[in-house]
């Protein structure tokens with residue numbers, strides 16, 4: 001059990017900066033998820049923590065011990081690789097036992113730990129098989145098992161589920177969560193899949209181009225994305241963005257774009273004060289576009305006229321693709337709401353859930369704390 | 373030639389099931405075809421019996437005869453008594469198979485081949501194992517090194533591939549003589565070892581580079597040191613590459629003549645290849661003995677080739693084509 | 695930077711694993727090679743004589759006998775012999791290797807045929823020399839049997855025993871022995887050319903000959919450069935074959951550089967002359983080796 005601290009960690013490969021000034025503290029026993037598009041430096045960060053790469057600058061502490069120059073094997077971390085990296089020439093038992101043998105653990109103890117891990121992961125009947133004789137899911141478990149038996153201070157998992165088919169991936173998510181409940185080992189879990197990140201992390205780090213974009217709980221990421229990137233990356237289908245300008249009118253600020261005019265809600269008034277005439281990006285999540293006439297009626301300052309272009313029924317919900325003025329918007333509506341292609345609707349973004357972003361800095365304009 | 377009848381590893385699998393009367397009647401069927409239904413019973417649609425196909429097969433086997441006949445000649449000359457060969461080994465009026473020539477070559481009074489084969493084996497086995505070990509260590513070192521000198525050192529090693537043995541012969545002879553290694557197998561083995569290192573390092577480095585990096589890193593995190601990774605991960609994963617290197621080196625060391633010529637003089641210590649020229653008379657050539665000795669000498673590399681054919685050819689391709 | 699860490703890392707560099715290999719290479723290849731180079735500039739008594747040994751070697755008719763070349767029969771000198779060897783061997787090897795690879799592509803039993811053709815590569819060259827003599831022998835040789843059958847009685851004699859045919863028979867024999875190498879490489883090369891190329895080309899109306907010139911030949915360029923480089927190196931280093939078949943004779947008419955070096959160094963004990971021959975030989979092989987490395991770099 002351990003804490004991991006990263007202080008201003010930077011890693012460069014030639015002129016490519018894979019990780020840029022990365023600072024983060026991970027608590028003992030935490031399950032931290034690192035998410036970001038492919039190529040953003042997630043693997044590099046894990047490898048730096050593992051000691052497989054040296055940092056260009058910055059410090060890494062595991063349990064308050066500076067490990068910058070500590071060899072990987074002495075850092076007491078275990079890593080689960082995306083492609084599992086099992087030893088192809090060893091059977092499952094030996095794959096699990098290898099790390100313990102290298103550390104000169106007593107034979108009985110090795111046997112006990114290997115069998116225990118195999119039990120936990122349902123590998124007990126497969127111990128004599130070689131990796132090539134296992135299914136993808138089973139290999140995945142062996143890779144996990146190899147990390148578990150070591151009883152390390154930190155687990156590093158690099159997209160461990162990305163090679164599994166969709167159904168198995170969902171199962172393994174739950175299983176990993178259970179495993180963490182049980183073992184409580186500090187874990188850094190890397191994924192490029194935002195759904196996976198949202199379901200697994202208690203705290204999520206969103207990365208882009210080697211930099212931290214936001215560190216927050218899943219709900220906070222979703223409801224209060226710190227910038228345009230996070231807002232667009234988290235959530236599926238993604239948030240709708242509309243470019244426009246802020247126009248002062250009747251003492252209020254209004255968001256204006258071709259065919260759309262919306263009053264900036266009170267909660268954002270503070271953040272937008274004095275920005276009249278500035279360009280702005282408005283963001284609203286698909287489920288926050290209201291179509292129910294009852295609810296739209298009470299929002300006279302937020303109405304938008306729209307034409308239904310496509311309807312995608314998904315059962316419980318349906319995605320309705322709308323054309324409002326020159327803007328394309330996606331709304332998520334309950335499945336029983338009847339809309340047809342070609343309908344003209346009056347919709348309204350929920351004023352309590354509108355996001356505004358400064359297009360120059362891409363940062364979100366913060367909402368007053370009073371909003372529910 | 374049943375020895376070398378495994379399907380070749382190169383190219384696409386031979387589309388061997390097509391019915392061609394030519395292949396069926398005038399040549400032995402390939403071993404791979406044994407036990408499968410006869411071609412006639414399973415006619416495939418398309419190209420069967422087309423004149424172009426027949427022509428191609430006829431031509432191929434005729435051209436093949438250019439290589440088959442000389443080897444057959446050596447074999448015949450070695451296996452038949454002298455009396456039958458006076459008018460050429462291709463005279464098939466009377467064919468007697470006898471071991472007479474082999475026995476005479478094996479027990480030759482001045483250059484017995486039996487002793488030569490034994491000596492060759494004594495030289496070749498350590499001359500294969502030793503460089504394999506030393507070169508694989510070095511190859512792994514070169515692959516994972518981050519030291520700056522590795523690049524010029526590796527360039528030097530590649531350059532050495534082109535150096536002919538004649539360039540080192542005289543000083544090498546003097547060094548080994550001063551160390552008391554003339555007429556000693558140790559001297560020849562060390563020479564073969566050193567000589568094998570450049571190509572083996574290059575070959576194995578390229579082979580190791582194809583292994584998955586993560587497996588090695590997993591071992592690193594599992595607590596294995598460099599040598600442990602080398603021994604427990606790299607070597608076991610490289611068995612095909614090691615087999616290729618071994619097959620090539622075994623053959624080359626066995627076939628070597630020049631190094632043995634300058635390092636071994638004592639008549640009882642000569643290796644097999646050194647004895648062949650000694651069996652050749654000045655004016656009269658005893659083809660029976662000479663061909664029998666040739667067959668004996670060629671048998672070992674052929675055996676290696678037959679057993680490790682796939683690795684042999686892959687090695688040759690990998691070595692030259694990267 | 696943490697100096698202790700840096701030094702520790704330097705010491706732990708995996709290149710340490712190459713120390714035994716590097717030691718052997720330095721002691722048994724690099725050092726002797728440099729010494730040979732040094733010897734080639736010294737007289738018998740160890741005095742520096744500049745290029746005298748080279749001049750001696752080049753003016754020796756055994757190396758270069760331009761008075762006889764090309765009007766008279768060999769000997770023409772080992773340098774000329776090696777050059778002729780390359781000039782004849784190289785085009786033949788490329789043509790035969792490629793031809794065999796293409797011919798055997800879809801042939802039943804090609805695995806056996808290829809193995810047999812490849813036997814030449816597996817054969818010790820000392821035995822290769824025996825085979826050549828055996829093939830061209832006046833009585834035992836099947837080549838001469840065929841010549842007689844064709845009515846060419848005048849040519850039917852032991853080719854390796856006459857100055858005008860010794861070199862030629864050795865070169866032909868080496869072509870025969872070495873074809874398997876080019877064939878195997880070309881077969882491997884052919885199998886890497888995607889079928890679609892040919893399909894696309896034939897859809898575009900390319901004839902088989904055009905397909906050969908515009909698809910097969912360019913795709914095999916890297917293979918060809920390997921075959922060319924290896925063949926030249928092999929021809930320069932040729933030794934065993936000549937040693938058993940003719941010992942350079944008769945009258946030096948099949949002498950080659952490597953054998954000449956051996957005679958100087960280990961029979962006549964003229965070490966400095968031998969070193970000069972070895973140096974000349976190495977110069978050639980290094981030029982070929984470097985040219986090959988550069989050409990393969992360029993292709994990457």
Ligand SMILES: Nc1ncnc2c1ncn2[C@@H]1O[C@H](COP(=O)(O)OP(=O)(O)O)[C@@H](O)[C@H]1O
Pocket residue numbers: 013016017018036037038039040041042043044045
């Ligand atoms: N060994 C390396 N050499 C050079 N560039 C690298 C190396 N490893 C990663 N990179 C670069 O660093 C960036 C981040 O890569 P990575 O950490 O693998 O991203 P992710 O895991 O998020 O997909 C990429 O631009 C990648 O090309």
Ligand SMILES: [Mg+2]
Pocket residue numbers: 039042043044158
């Ligand atoms: Mg990655």
